[in-house]
Amino acid sequence: MAARRFAFISETDARQIEPGTTVELEPGGHVTPLAGDTLRARRVTVVPAGSVDPALPADLAPVAEIRRVALGSDHSGVKLKCVLVDRLRKRGLAVEDFGTATEEPVDYPDTALAVARAVARKQADAGIVIDGAGLGSAIAANKVRGVRAAMCTTPTLARYAREHNGANVLALGATLIDAAAAAEIVDTWLSTPMREARYIRRLLKIRRIEEQG
Amino acid sequence: MAARRFAFISETDARQIEPGTTVELEPGGHVTPLAGDTLRARRVTVVPAGSVDPALPADLAPVAEIRRVALGSDHSGVKLKCVLVDRLRKRGLAVEDFGTATEEPVDYPDTALAVARAVARKQADAGIVIDGAGLGSAIAANKVRGVRAAMCTTPTLARYAREHNGANVLALGATLIDAAAAAEIVDTWLSTPMREARYIRRLLKIRRIEEQG
Numbered sequence: 130m131a132a133r134r135f136a137f138i139s140e141t142d143a144r145q146i147e148p149g150t151t152v153e154l155e156p157g158g159h160v161t162p163l164a165g166d167t168l169r170a171r172r173v174t175v176v177p178a179g180s181v182d183p184a185l186p187a188d189l190a191p192v193a194e195i196r197r198v199a200l201g202s203d204h205s206g207v208k209l210k211c212v213l214v215d216r217l218r219k220r221g222l223a224v225e226d227f228g229t230a231t232e233e234p235v236d237y238p239d240t241a242l243a244v245a246r247a248v249a250r251k252q253a254d255a256g257i258v259i260d261g262a263g264l265g266s267a268i269a270a271n272k273v274r275g276v277r278a279a280m281c282t283t284p285t286l287a288r289y290a291r292e293h294n295g296a297n298v299l300a301l302g303a304t305l306i307d308a309a310a311a312a313e314i315v316d317t318w319l320s321t322p323m324r325e326a327r328y329i330r331r332l333l334k335i336r337r338i339e340e341q342g
Numbered sequence: 343m344a345a346r347r348f349a350f351i352s353e354t355d356a357r358q359i360e361p362g363t364t365v366e367l368e369p370g371g372h373v374t375p376l377a378g379d380t381l382r383a384r385r386v387t388v389v390p391a392g393s394v395d396p397a398l399p400a401d402l403a404p405v406a407e408i409r410r411v412a413l414g415s416d417h418s419g420v421k422l423k424c425v426l427v428d429r430l431r432k433r434g435l436a437v438e439d440f441g442t443a444t445e446e447p448v449d450y451p452d453t454a455l456a457v458a459r460a461v462a463r464k465q466a467d468a469g470i471v472i473d474g475a476g477l478g479s480a481i482a483a484n485k486v487r488g489v490r491a492a493m494c495t496t497p498t499l500a501r502y503a504r505e506h507n508g509a510n511v512l513a514l515g516a517t518l519i520d521a522a523a524a525a526e527i528v529d530t531w532l533s534t535p536m537r538e539a540r541y542i543r544r545l546l547k548i549r550r551i552e553e554q555g
Contacts, residue, residue, distance in 0.1 A: 238547035262499060264492040265507040265544070271484035271491075272551040278484075279477040280493055286475060286518075294478040305499075331478070334451035338485040 132181035143167035149194050151324070153178040174322050182326040189332045191277075191297040192254040193322040199253035201227035201240035203266070206259030206303035209311055213257060216312055225253060241266035241300075245273035248297050256298040257315065267300035274339045277332070282306060287318035295323045295332050345394040356380035362407045364537070366391040387535050395539035402545045404490075404510040405467040406535040412466035414440035414453035416479070419472030419516035422524055426470065429525055438466060454482035454491075454513075461510050462488040469511040470528065480513035487552045490545070495519060500531035508536045508545050 134153040135142065143164040146152055148171040154160065155178045160168065168175060172194050198217055202210040207229060217224045227243040229235045237260040244256040256276075258266035263280040270278035278298035279290035282305055290296035299318050301311055323329060347366040348355065356377040359365055361384040367373065368391045373381065381388060385407050411430055415423040420442060430437045440456040442448045450473040457469040469489075471479035476493040483491035491511035492503035495518055503509035512531050514524055536542060 236544045236547055238544055238551060242547075242551055261506070262502045264494075264499065264503050264509070267480070268484055268490045268492065268507055268509070269548050269551060271481055272548060277481045279481065281477075282495060286477065289475045290477050293474065294481055296477070296481070331449045331451055334449055334455075335482050335485060338451060338455055338482060 132176075132183075134178055138164045138168070138175070140164045140167055143171070143173070146171065146173050148172055150174070151176055151181060151193075153181055174324055176324045180324060180326050182330065185326065185329055185333065189295070189336070190323045190329045191291070191295045195222070195254040195319050197223040197225070197253045197255075198319075199225045199227060199244045199247040199256040200259075201244040201256070201266075202229065202259030202303070203237040203240050203261075204229055204232045204234050205261040206301070207232060209301065209303045209308060210257075210259055212308045213311065213315060217315075237265045238269040241269035241278075242273065245270035245276045245278070245298060249273050249275040254297075255319070257301065258298060259301045259303050261302060261304045263300035263302035263305070267298075270298045270300065275336075277335065281314050281318065284313050284317040287314045288321045291318060291321035291323055292325070293328050295329065345389075345396075347391055351377045351381070351388070353377045353380055356384070356386070359384065359386050361385055363387070364389060364394060364406075366394055387537060389537045393537060393539050395543065398539065398542055398546065402508070402549070403536045403542050404504070404508045408435070408467040408532050410436040410438070410466045410468075411532075412438045412440060412457045412460040412469040413472075414457040414469070414479075415442065415472030415516070416450040416453050416474075417442055417445045417447050418474045419514070420445060422514065422516045422521060423470075423472055425521045426524060426528060430528075450478045451482040454479035455486065458483035458486035458489045458491070458511060462486050467510075468532070470514065471511060472514045472516050474515060474517045476513035476515035476518070480511075483511045483513065488549075490548065494527055494531065497526050497530040500527045501534045504531060504534035504536055505538070506536075506541050508542065 138160040151174040247253040248256040267278040267280040279296040280300040281287040351373040364387040454471045460466040461469040480491040480493040492509040493513040494500040
């Protein structure tokens, strides 16, 4: 996870940085506007020098570029799930829908587990779990090793959940938010990377708790 | 967990029901106003007949009568934690404070783990974990077997977290809510029992996920 370090990033530099990677910028360093556009297009993350800790496991932070999303909800979240599945597919993401498909009651631990496992097994880059308040699905998903699930009611929380906690599963409450609010939360969550080593380092402690059971 | 069933509860009946237990009331059944007062004073929970499932493990639902509370927060939640510790002690609860005590940065997985373990080992009936948004502490606490942690921003969510999800750890975000709002959330959470067998049954599925790791 050692990152290349730059004092200056020109358009030529930007074109030579591998897409999807993270690079460091020295204090007082500069990125030209054109290079900035290129870096964004190549999904390159620029962080302050010293942010990347090569001692941390490379798979600790969540996938920065989310392409495959797993979704699941209990009966109370079916309508919201359908809206989100459509929306994410239209954005070109690969979406796997783990049900449920009707309003016949099902148990939130079952649907949350299906999504959490897909994320833990790296069949999906991220997961979205839905029930009435999202709290139960978040609890159940967090029981799966490698999953960090956060129940978010606002875009601010969604950004925080990624930046600080590297949440790879988002839990939503279908009775708390409408489809428009949910879409905004999901968009923020999907587009926020986890960058700072001081936050990533804390995920190692969560992993240790998982290992102790 | 088999519950006594009543068609009618008089004051005399009420005085003979063991404090802190749950009893069932038949459809169309009646509780006299005086008996109602006595039942509340004895912390007896009255649920509709058929709500209590004797097949479920007795330790699945959270402790209904919370007397011992464990609290912990990272540096961002120290002030809020102090307010809550004072408040809960004044209410006569036994409070164990797992720190941190200063604004020197600490890692939320450490403080959340200390509280979660106290709850899992039944040294506390319930736990409260605090950090900036509460999301990270909820994730870390949920990694501990037997703990169900919910991040709540409103009293409604706190009530839901207990009634539906049997949350035995409450996670709070010190940057999201002020002390007055936190106190209201905590009060609701502490005073809401988990009653319905259909919700308790789902906790068995969460336990199975924990067992599978």
